[in-house]
Amino acid sequence: MATSAQTWSEEIVEAAGGAVQLVKGGSGEPLLILHDELGHPGWLNYHQALAQDNTLYIPSHSGFGETVRQEWIMNMRDLAGWYLEVLDDLGLDRVNVMGMSLGGWLAAEMASMSPQTFKKMILVGPAGIRPPTGEIYDMFLVVAKEFISKGILDQDATSEFSTICPDEPTPELVERWEVAREEASRLSWRPYMHYPGLPHLLHRLKTLPTLVVWGKEDAIVPLSAGQVYQENIKGSRLAVIDNCGHHPEIEKTEEFLQLVKEFLAA
Amino acid sequence: MFIGYFTERPYQDERTGFFGATGTPIMDLTVSNEAFDPILAAGLYNRYLDEKIYAEEMGFDGLMLNEHHNTAFCMGGAMNVEASILARITKRAKIVLLGNIIPIWDDPLWLVEQLSMIDMISHGRLVSGWVRGTGRESVSHNIEPHYNWERFQEAHEFIVKAWTTPGPFRWEGKHYNYRHVNPWAKPYQKPHPPIWLPGVVSRDSLMWAAEKRIPYIMLATEMDPTKQAFQLYHDTAAEHGYESGPQNLGYLWKVHVDETEELAEATGRKYVQGPSNPFLAGNEGTVNPALVNLPGLTSRRRVLPTQAVATAARGGGGGVAGVLGRPYEQQIADHTIICGTPKTVIPKIRHVLEYIRPGSIFFWDGDGAMTHDDAMRSLRLMGEEVIPAVREIAKELELPGPFEVDPATGKSIDPTPDETSQ
Numbered sequence: 001m002a003t004s005a006q007t008w009s010e011e012i013v014e015a016a017g018g019a020v021q022l023v024k025g026g027s028g029e030p031l032l033i034l035h036d037e038l039g040h041p042g043w044l045n046y047h048q049a050l051a052q053d054n055t056l057y058i059p060s061h062s063g064f065g066e067t068v069r070q071e072w073i074m075n076m077r078d079l080a081g082w083y084l085e086v087l088d089d090l091g092l093d094r095v096n097v098m099g100m101s102l103g104g105w106l107a108a109e110m111a112s113m114s115p116q117t118f119k120k121m122i123l124v125g126p127a128g129i130r131p132p133t134g135e136i137y138d139m140f141l142v143v144a145k146e147f148i149s150k151g152i153l154d155q156d157a158t159s160e161f162s163t164i165c166p167d168e169p170t171p172e173l174v175e176r177w178e179v180a181r182e183e184a185s186r187l188s189w190r191p192y193m194h195y196p197g198l199p200h201l202l203h204r205l206k207t208l209p210t211l212v213v214w215g216k217e218d219a220i221v222p223l224s225a226g227q228v229y230q231e232n233i234k235g236s237r238l239a240v241i242d243n244c245g246h247h248p249e250i251e252k253t254e255e256f257l258q259l260v261k262e263f264l265a266a
Numbered sequence: 267m268f269i270g271y272f273t274e275r276p277y278q279d280e281r282t283g284f285f286g287a288t289g290t291p292i293m294d295l296t297v298s299n300e301a302f303d304p305i306l307a308a309g310l311y312n313r314y315l316d317e318k319i320y321a322e323e324m325g326f327d328g329l330m331l332n333e334h335h336n337t338a339f340c341m342g343g344a345m346n347v348e349a350s351i352l353a354r355i356t357k358r359a360k361i362v363l364l365g366n367i368i369p370i371w372d373d374p375l376w377l378v379e380q381l382s383m384i385d386m387i388s389h390g391r392l393v394s395g396w397v398r399g400t401g402r403e404s405v406s407h408n409i410e411p412h413y414n415w416e417r418f419q420e421a422h423e424f425i426v427k428a429w430t431t432p433g434p435f436r437w438e439g440k441h442y443n444y445r446h447v448n449p450w451a452k453p454y455q456k457p458h459p460p461i462w463l464p465g466v467v468s469r470d471s472l473m474w475a476a477e478k479r480i481p482y483i484m485l486a487t488e489m490d491p492t493k494q495a496f497q498l499y500h501d502t503a504a505e506h507g508y509e510s511g512p513q514n515l516g517y518l519w520k521v522h523v524d525e526t527e528e529l530a531e532a533t534g535r536k537y538v539q540g541p542s543n544p545f546l547a548g549n550e551g552t553v554n555p556a557l558v559n560l561p562g563l564t565s566r567r568r569v570l571p572t573q574a575v576a577t578a579a580r581g582g583g584g585g586v587a588g589v590l591g592r593p594y595e596q597q598i599a600d601h602t603i604i605c606g607t608p609k610t611v612i613p614k615i616r617h618v619l620e621y622i623r624p625g626s627i628f629f630w631d632g633d634g635a636m637t638h639d640d641a642m643r644s645l646r647l648m649g650e651e652v653i654p655a656v657r658e659i660a661k662e663l664e665l666p667g668p669f670e671v672d673p674a675t676g677k678s679i680d681p682t683p684d685e686t687s688q
Contacts, residue, residue, distance in 0.1 A: 141295065141405065142556050182412055182561040189410045 007051055008043050012066060015059075015089035016082055021066035022090075023058040026051025031096045031264075032087070033057065034103030037127075037139060037188070038148065039064045039180040041164050046249045049257050054096070054264070059086065061106070063183035065176065076128070076187050076195060080109035087117060096264060098122040100249065101221065102184060102193070108229070111208055112201035120209045122260060125221050125246050127193040129229060134222030136193045140185060144177035145169070151246035153217045158251045193221075202232040210236035211263040213256065215244030237263075267660030268667030269653055270328030270362055270628040271321040271645070272518060275314045276540045277338040278635065279306055284338060284541040292542035294402050294554040295336060310341060311348075313638050318352055320642060321359070324649025327667070328362040328393065330518075330628050332464075335406035339543035346380045353388035360669075361388055362628075364464040364483060365395025368425070369417035370407040374442060375449060377421075378428040381459065382451040390454040395462040395483070396422060398471060398564075400544075401557035412562030415470060417441045422461075429458040460668065462516070468564050469498070476502035476510065479674040483516035486545060486630060488602055492517060493622050512664075513671040516626030519618070520603040520633075522640075523611050523647040533640045534605030538594050540634030547592045547602065549634060608651035615652070616659050625667045627656075 008025025023040060025047070031054035035041070040058055047056060062079060063069030073079050083106065087095070097118045099107030104126025111118055127136060139147045148165040155161045166173070188194075210233045214226040223240065230238035239259050241248045248256040282301045284292055318329045331348050334340035342348060349361050361384065366377055385392040398418050404411040420439045427435070433448030453459050463475040464483040475482040476499045484492045496515050503510035520537055524530035542551025597603040604614045619627070629648065632641030660666075672679055 140411075140556065140561060143559070146556075178559070178561070185410065185412045185561040189412070190408055 007048065008056070013090070016070075016085035018062070018068040018070060019066070020068075020086060021060040021064075024056065026054055026056050028053045028055055029096065029264075030055045030057055030092060031098060032059075032092060034097065034099035034106050035060065035064070036101035036103050037180060037184040038144060038177055044160055044163065044250060046253050046257060049253070050260070053261070057090065057092065057095075059090075061103075061183065063186065064180050069183070074186065076105060076109050077113075079187060080106055080113055083110055084114055084117060093117065094119045096120045096122075098124065098260070099126060100124045101246065102127050102188065104128065105193070105195075105198075108198060108202060109195070111205055112198070115205050115208050118208055120211075120264060121205075122211045122213065122263065123229060124213045124249060124256075125215060125218050126212070126225075126229065127188070127221050128195060128198050129225045130191070130194045130196065131222040131225035132228065133224040136222070136225075137220045138192065139181070139220075140189070144174075144181060147220075151218075151220045152251055153215065153219070153243060153245035154251070160250050160253075164250065199228055199232045202229070203234075205236075206234045208233070209263075209266075211259065212236055212238045213248050213259060214238065214240050215246055215248050215251065216240050216242050217244060218246045220246035267657060267665050268327045268360075268516070268626040268669060269325075269656060270330045270360075270518075270626065271318070271326045271648075272330040272332070272628045272630045273314060273317065273632040273641070274332065274334075274339060274543060274545070274630075275310070275341040276543065276633060277302070277307065277341055278310060278540060279303060282338070282541070292338060293552040294544065294557050295405060296554070297338060301338075307341065314341070314632075315348065315351060315355075317632055317638070317641050317645065319356060320645050322356045324645050325653045326359055326648075327669075328360040328626075328628070329356065330362040330364055332364055332397075333367060334400070335403050337402060338541045339546070346377075346384065349384050349392070350380075350387065353384045353391070356388075356391075358391075360391050360393050362393040362462070363395050364462060364485075365397040367399035367403050368396045368421040369414045370399055370403050370409040371421070372409070372442075374421040374424050375428060375444060375447065378425050379449050379451050381425075382429070382449065382453045385454040385459050386451065388454075390459075392453075392455070392459040393462055394459040395464055397464060398468065401554075401560035401563055404560055404563060405557065410562075411560040413441060414563050415468075415565075418471075419474070426458060426461075429453050462668075464516075464518070470565060472499055473502045475499070476514075477506050479503070479508065479510075479514070481514050481516060481626065481668050481673050483518060483626065483628070484624075485518050486520065486547070486602065488600060489618065489621055496622060496624075508674075509676055510673070511666070511671065511676060512623050512625030513666050513668045513676075514673045515622075515624045516628065517618070517622055517624040518628035518630055519601075520597070520605075520631070521611065521615065521629040521648075521652075522603075522605045522631050522636075523608055523644045523652055524605075524640075525607070525643060525647070527606055527610065529643075530606045533636060533644075534598075534603060535594055536635040536640065537603060537633060540636075543634075546634060547597055548594055550591065608647055608655070611652060612655045612659075615656055619656075619659060619663055619665060623663070623665060625665050625671070 010023050012019050013022050060067040097107050104123040105128030212229045241252050244252045331345045333342045333345035352361050420441050434446050437444040462481045464485050465471050466485050500510050522534050538548035544550045631644050
């Protein structure tokens with residue numbers, strides 16, 4: 001999106017015993033955004049739109065981007081526990097949260113540990129649950145570009161595709177992907193991209209307003225996993241977007257924003 | 267000089283269409299085992315064992331085995347099974363495992379027991395190498411690639427302790443936990459079988475071997491970078507307070523000997539005509555860039571001069587620069603394939619020995635599309651002419667092997683009488 005002035009900033013903050021990279025922008029009520037398995041993709045159109053009414057907090061997870069890796073973290077529940085302390089240190093409490101893919105799984109784990117931390121939760125194509133039908137696409141058997149491509153249903157119709165997946169990625173971007181892939185591997189190699197106990201642990205979220213957004217043609221995490229999320233979080237809503245892959249926020253930005261804004265405003 | 271024999275045991279089945287540079291190119295982990303024929307494979311397994319037995323008869327010091335998973339280029343998916351058979355049916359040669367892929371097993375105690383049994387059944391002829399394995403190994407047995415190096419080191423420490431420390435003891439590590447370690451089977455050799463390390467890529471592994479005084483075997487690399495990597499070993503040894511020598515270093519490369527120069531060339535070209543093998547230069551098939559760069563498997567910045575991982579392969583669809591696709595003629599020219607009659611082969615081997623100065627060598631033969639007859643002709647000529655000549659050259663060049671000079675101390679080892687009573 002063309003803007004005359006950059007509306008976001010990036011800083012390194014000390015939190016939970018280490019340096020954490022934090023992108024921050026916009027104004028209004030805080031909205032924590034938890035990035036996916038390839039790290040924060042940069043400030044995209046949906047960030048810009050949400051920043052009109054929200055102050056976005058986009059940290060990089062342990063080991064991703066410029067955030068120092070906490071060597072003791074060996075799985076997603078370790079990461080979730082550590083992240084709760086990061087939020088303490090950032091002063092974020094009763095905060096709205098939005099997690100994409102692996103970041104959605106992370107949000108769900110954190111919520112199951114500490115439901116009161118979040119005010120409202122938005123999960124976008126979250127990993128974390130073994131789909132009853134289909135399989136979660138294996139990101140480690142393909143290179144990053146192929147994985148990103150697989151996540152978008154219609155690349156030609158997706159204006160930001162060339163931003164998130166350029167034909168000729170810079171060495172810096174390639175390195176960022178590789179760092180992210182290694183950290184994603186540390187969190188999710190086996191069982192791949194899910195935790196068997198999660199559906200049961202989600203029962204605790206009886207009072208957390210939750211919106212689950214899914215692209216109907218998601219080729220990374222099958223929609224059937226979304227139904228399990230919806231069934232196990234009482235009162236949650238599963239919103240399915242037609243003709244859309246794993247990234248509704250990028251592929252169907254307008255529909256996505258409408259859903260999110262309505263949910264946050266309600 | 268220690269002289270060993272190696273073949274990768276390819277799955278040779280013309281019906282698959284995998285054969286040859288013009289055949290179906292194989293990309294790692296994309297070929298279904300639907301193509302596998304156990305009747306045909308039964309013959310191949312026995313053929314490769316027969317060739318090992320004949321190699322011992324022909325005077326080789328070592329019979330080398332390796333292990334890969336989920337692939338047609340190496341049928342040794344459970345190398346310790348082959349080693350167990352060789353332990354019983356051979357008499358003299360060392361059984362050189364290069365090596366067990368220790369990070370990919372969740373239960374290294376099982377290896378402790380298997381290897382002890384092989385060592386006992388062979389009356390102390392086991393050389394127990396370790397490797398870290400490639401991406402296909404981590405994927406096949408589903409072990410975290412990012413912990414490969416940590417698991418390697420912990421498994422090594424655990425296995426050595428289980429071999430040498432009276433049990434029972436408890437092990438609470440980062441990756442392995444045992445409440446009662448007390449394997450009844452213990453190794454024949456004391457304190458434990460020699461441990462060697464083969465490799466091509468990782469600086470960490472080579473420097474670790476040098477630090478631990480473990481012999482390092484370079485696998486089919488080009489001569490200049492091999493020499494540089496060997497120098498890194500010697501430098502690291504010096505930093506750790508000892509002087510390494512030829513006894514600490516080994517080199518495996520492709521050597522085929524035949525009755526005439528014409529037959530040698532025709533047969534040598536079969537190296538690049540078998541089922542694609544990512545380690546057989548000129549016949550790599552199609553590289554799977556995701557597997558080459560499995561996240562965290564090898565430090566991205568700490569590779570040896572023998573293999574630089576190209577940036578292009580990591581994010582995009584490119585291959586690995588520099589090391590792949592070298593044609594047969596180029597490999598002949600740079601001596602990474604040596605092929606000919608004994609008369610022409612011996613001086614070329616001498617050149618390699620003079621240049622990189624290893625104490626152990628392994629002739630990689632009988633591979634690709636080579637038949638049993640091809641392998642047996644070469645083995646016979648190696649035994650009759652090449653091995654005796656190479657031993658003389660090694661004496662002249664002062665290239666002791668690790669059973670002549672102790673790699674850990676640099677001191678001569680008294681030759682012990684053969685313990686071959688079976």
